[in-house]
Amino acid sequence: MFLITCPFCGEREQSEFKAGGEAHIERPKQPTELSDDEWAEYLFMRKNIKGIQFERWNHSHGCRKWFNVVRDTSNDEIKSVYKMGEKPPTI
Amino acid sequence: MSKNLRVKTSKFIDETSRVSFKFNGKTYYGFKGDTLASALLSNDVHLVGRSFKYHRPRGIMTAGSEEPSAIVQINDNTSLTEPNVRATEIEIYDGLEATSQNCWPSVNFDIGGINNFMSPLLPAGFYYKTFMWPASFWEKYEYVIRHSAGLGKSPTKPDPDIYEHKYIHCDVLVIGAGITGIMAAKTAAKNNLKTLLLDEKNEIGGSTIYQDSEHVKINDQSSSTWLENEIIELEKLDNLEIKTRTSVAAYHGYNYLLARENLTDHLSKGEKQNKVRQRLLKIRAKKVIVATGSLERPLVFNNNDRPGIMLSSAVKKYADYYGVATGQKNIFFTNNDTAYESAISLNKKGIKVESIIDIREQSNSEFTKEAENLGIKIYRSHTVVDTEGYKRINKITIMELSKDGQSFTSSKKITLDCDCLAIAGGWTPAVHLFTQSGGKLKFRDEDQVFIPNEYPSDQISIGSCNGDFEIDDIVKNTLKTLKEFLNIKKTNYDDLNIQCPKDKEIRNIWLLPSDKVLGKTKPFVDYQNDATAKDIKLALREGFRSIEHVKRYTTTGMGTDQGKLGNMHALGIIAETAGVKMGELGTTTFRPPYTPLTFGTIVGRNVGEYFDTFRRTPMNDWHIEHKAEFENVGQWKRAWYYPKNKETLHEAVQRESKAARDGAGILDASTLGKIDIQGTDASELLNRVYTNAWSKLAIGKCRYGLMLNEDGMVYDDGVTTRLDENHYIMTTTTGGAANVLGKLEDYLQTEWPELDVYLTSVTDHYATASVCGPNSKKIINKIIPDLDLSDENFPHMSFKNAKIGNVKCRVMRISFTGEHSYEINVQANFGKSLWEKCMEAGEEFNITPYGTETMHLLRAEKGFIIVGQDTDATMTPIDLQMDWIVSKKKYDFIGKRSLYRSDTMREDRKQLVGLVTDNPSEVLEEGSQIVADTNLKPVEMLGHVTSSYYSPNLNKSIALAVVRGGKNMMGQKLFIPMENKNINVTIVDPVFFDKENERLNA
Incomplete structure (x- = not known):
């Protein structure tokens, strides 16, 4: 179990958090304008990287806030943590 | 005697x-x-x-x-x-x-x-090769094989012992309390670091504490005396905790470790009583110092497994620590100097050492010289080729090794008598925990050991688990590493004066030669699983190359000891046979636990009723008093049915269902999820998450809503009530409450942060009694006489604030049964008295408490879905024939775009329909498959039954089902194939009872 530094609460154990998949996938503002393929791209297509991955996490057993985490999926090293709406760091 | x-x-x-x-x-x-x-x-x-x-x-x-x-x-x-x-x-x-x-x-x-x-x-x-044919016989073979194999017997009754879990946070965790572990722990603690020192043995001090060699001295004292004084000092330190009989089982990422602390296994039965047997320590350490030492290697030769054949270090420990002679005629067999040290130690205590067989040509260490001076016969360049003695070794045969160590100089054999053969094959650093943590090893060619190379977390390995085997090297390197690791300049040990013999000559031959062909010998590599060098070579001949495959094929290293002794020999033999370098082979994966753990320790106190948490409603005691049977719904214990006079489930449900429609019924609905929604954009949020429109819902009105996932599939449903302009109370399914709240929060925080909405889970804050049936109005009128219950003032799908005595309540006129009904919500701690009031007021109207099973039956009669029973994350509202609830006017809502993807628009999707059986008394099994043609092979399955009951109100069997293209199959005859028969069914409208909803206003 790894440790995650919640940007609101500080360092906590992984069991307090819920993983929310890939980060920075914005819900289209006008879904009705999209073709099936474009909608499918948003709906289904997710990266599954061995290495640096940008992810959403939720402090579900804490402050219940969503935030972003940059994690190396090969060794669970967390490179960066930042709030929703903030610019992703360059890593 | x-x-x-x-x-x-x-x-x-x-x-x-x-x-x-x-x-x-x-x-x-x-x-x-x-x-x-x-x-x-x-x-x-x-x-x-x-x-x-x-x-x-x-x-x-x-x-x-x-x-x-x-x-x-x-x-x-x-x-x-x-x-x-x-x-x-x-x-x-x-x-x-x-x-x-x-x-x-x-x-x-x-x-x-x-x-x-x-x-x-x-x-x-x-076993793989022999018992393959015929395949159907495996079950018979297995029975016999299982009886003749297996290690020990497992207990057959629950474990009565007490176990517990404990979390520990520390600055520095030191694993292993040998000399380096003690030095590290003391240095850390002295530098104001909260330190925890663990050792699996009952005493600390490692092998140094019983070291009695005159050749090893620290500050001119014997090393054991010096360490004893260190331990006395150590125990005085405030910020150091020492735990003995504590074995680290697992080393996970981020310095999270699990250890088993054994508290009472060494105590007599009387002393153990009512005490915690073992504790699972969950340790989170900022820094970890691994000082787990090393394990002595055996030597692999023919018949190297007889009782009386022991590791040289063990023979020494039994003599030096326990004062026990492991034999009266001891012979040592070695490839390094360790055996000489042990032999001298034994000799000093008057335990006879006959001779030392050394595969090396020579050795010049002080130990060798002393052994010779003591008159111990030394056979250089010799190897043991065989042993004798069935239940205890009594003879060995030795031969002189050739230069290359692969054959013999002559066929001359010498036979020696012995009752204990101490073998010394060098040392293997105990890197198990290091590799569990994700550490990468490197192979050191000169003495053929794997040592830590890349550390995945803030940790170091010191001492012999790091590949230092001489006490002066150990101390020197430990101090250097410690200073860097703890970022300190000085330690108490900087001026230690250490004397020890220097000799590192070791001759490694993984599989010693024999005068017999390999097939006729038994050189054991894995003692516990009886895997020999012969088996490993066979695996290679049969084409296995990867070390992981050879391991599984031969079971080498797969016993409860995980092959701690023999794994290196297995690697060595594979490398030699396959002609590759040992370092390139890698090792097999070391997995937790390091030593076996009992399940009791793993589960701790989470047994029996504490296995999982569960939730009870405020009316729970009443249900128990009235003999309700319960069912688990999520974490909730819900009243399932209330059997009277030994009724079966079926009998009770038939009675309850009839009573609810004929007179009055009452259901504990407290478990439904309740989310309080406030804010100026509350209506907008509902518009976006439900499929129907919400902006125009008047204050005081209720509306049923269906929530989809973004993929268009039904996610949850429930009634939401507008309490005020900017205030709603949403109900969710019992099991879906937490997920719905999470989903709403997710959208509010990530996609729509601009919305002014506040969500509060109030599920536990309210108790809810739902009173239904033709008499419900009269009952509510008795409890809340002030409330005008006329259809004009309080129509279906509306809400009123009211008071029962002094207790405020929210009353909703909503119905999940199709009957005229009311849901009364009070502050949770009034829940039981609300229930009792309803029962008292309803007595004259034959009010009948009903459980979840009757609720399911009543709603099925009405064709109302239960999300999760009639849906399974592949059902759109269109599939459910609920097109009426999907707004055509709204520009967007969660899942809208997915409803007209080519796949969701297919006509032949599985769709919700009603089913009736030709034989009205035949009740279908939920989950059974539906087919059109029973002769087709393979049978084409069109769908399955999702809900099925015998309806006492219709006097026939009814069912809901999902059927491919079912919407356009009204009236069609289909079959439910069962084990012995086919049941004939007909597709009908899913609403079976009161299609015109007349009873809602009755």
Whole structure:
């Protein structure tokens, strides 16, 4: 179990958090304008990287806030943590 | 009378307290501080068990947790018995009963021993190869094989012992309290770091604490005396906690470790009582110092497994620490100087060492010289080629090795008598925990060891687990590493003066040569699983190359000891045979736990009713008093049905269902999820998450909503009420409450942060009683006489604030049964009195409490879905024939775009329909498959039954089902194929009862 530094609460154990998949996938503002393929791209297509991955996490057993985490999926090293709406760091 | 081989008083053994114990039914005596192994050896007992496959007699090989052979069954009680306990770890106590494993009828005469003579027929992969045909016979083979195999017996009754879990946070965790561990712990603690020092043994000090060599000195004292003084100092430190009998089981990422602290296994039955047996420590350490030492390697030669063949370091420990002679005619067999050190130690105590067989051509260390001076005969360049003695070694045969170590100089054999052969094959750093943590090893060619290379977390390895084997190197490197690791300039040990003999000559031959062909020999590599060098070579001949495959094929390293002794030899033999470098092979994966853990320790207190948390409604006591049966819904315990006069489930549900429609029924609906929604954009949020429109819902009105996932599939449903302009209360399904709240929060925080909405889970804050049936109005009128219940003032799908006495309540006129009904919500702690009031007021109207089963039946009569029962995350609202709830006008809502993807628009999707059986009394099984043509093979399955009941209100069997293209199949005849028959069914509209909804306003 790894440790995650919640940007609101500080360092906590992984069991307090819920993983929310890939980060920075914005819900289209006008879904009705999209073709099936474009909608499918948003709906289904997710990266599954061995290495640096940008992810959403939720402090579900804490402050219940969503935030972003940059994690190396090969060794669970967390490179960066930042709030929703903030610019992703360059890593 | 057995012999007493206690040759020396030892300060580690309390000879004033004699302990009696039983082994295989016979009573023996030892002393407090003895392990079962040392106590047995002091009674001259070497034969302890039988091996796994060939049932060969086996003895005690080691003095620690790496023991492969001396594993025993403790206690014969059906609940307290424990298999696979290492005799070398368990401390004896009064009343201990241990028995040998893998033997029948006894360890001295074991019928399974016949496997040993059949062994040419039992090569690696024997079971895979032999019992393949015919495939259907496997079950029969398995029965016999399972009976003849297996290690020990598991308990048959629940474990009555108490276990617990404990979290520990520390600055520095030191694993292993040998000399380096102690130095590290003291240095850390002295530098104001909160330090935890763990050791699996009952005392700290490692192997140095009983070191009695005159050649090893620290500050001109013997190393053991110096360390004793260090330990006295250590115990005074405030910020250092020391835990003995504590074995680290697992080392996970981010320095998270699990350790088993053994609290009472060494105590007598009386002393153990009512005490916590073991504790699972969950340790989060900022820094970890691994000082786990090293394990001595055996040597691999023909018949190297007989009782009396032991590791040289173990023979030394039994003599120096326990004061026990492991034999009276000892021979050492070695490839390095360790054996000389042990031999000298024995000699000093008057334990006879006959000779030392050394595979090296020469050695010039001080130990060698001293051994020679003591008159011990040394056979240089010799190897053991065979041993004799069935239940105890009594002879060895040696031959002179050729220069290359692969053959012999002549065919001359020398036979020597002995009753104990101490083998010394060098040392393997105990890197198990390091690699568990994700650490990468490197291979050091000069002495053929794997040592830590890349650290994945803030940790270091020090001492012999890091590949330092001489005490001066160990201390020097430990201090250097410690200073960097803890970022300190000075330690107490900077000026230590250390003297020790320098000699590192070691000659590694992984598989020693034999005068016989390999096929005729038994050079064991994995003692516990009876894997020999022959098996490994066979695996290579059969094409296995990866070390992981060879391991599985030969079962090398797959015993309860995980091959702590023999894994390196397996690697060495593979490398030599395949002609590759050992470093390139890598190692097999070391997995937790380091030593076996009992399940009791893993689950701790989470047993029985504490296994999982559960939730009860405020009315729960009433349900219990009225003999309700309960069902689990999520974490909730919900009243399922209320049997009267020994009614069955079916009988009770039929009665309850009829009563609810004929008179009045009452349901505890407190478990439904309730989310309080406030804010100026509350309506907008509902618009976006529900499929229907919400902006125009008047204050005081209720509306049913369906929530989809973004993929268009039904996610949850429930009634939401507008309490005020900017205030709603949303209800969700019982099981979906937490997920719905999470989903709403997710959208609000990430996609729509601009919305002014606040969500609060209030599920537990309200208790809800739902009163339904033609008499419900009269009952509510009795309880809340002030409330105008006329259809004009309080129509269906509306809400009123009211008071019952002084207690405020929210009353909703909503219905999940199709009956005229009210839901009354009060503050949770008034829940039970609300319920009792309803029951009292309803008595004259024959009010009947009903449970979840009746609720399911009543709603099925109306064709109302239950999300999760009639839907399964592949159902759109269109599939459910609920097009009416999907707004055409709204530009967007969650899941809208997905409803007109080509796939969701397919006509032949599975769609919700009603089913009736030709035979009205035949009730279908939920989950059964639906087919159109029973003769087609393979049968084409069109869908399945999702809900099925016998309706007492319609006097017939009804069911809901999902059927491919079902919407356009009204009236069509289909079949439900069962084991012995086909049931004829007809597709009908899913609303069976009161299609016009007349009863809602009745």
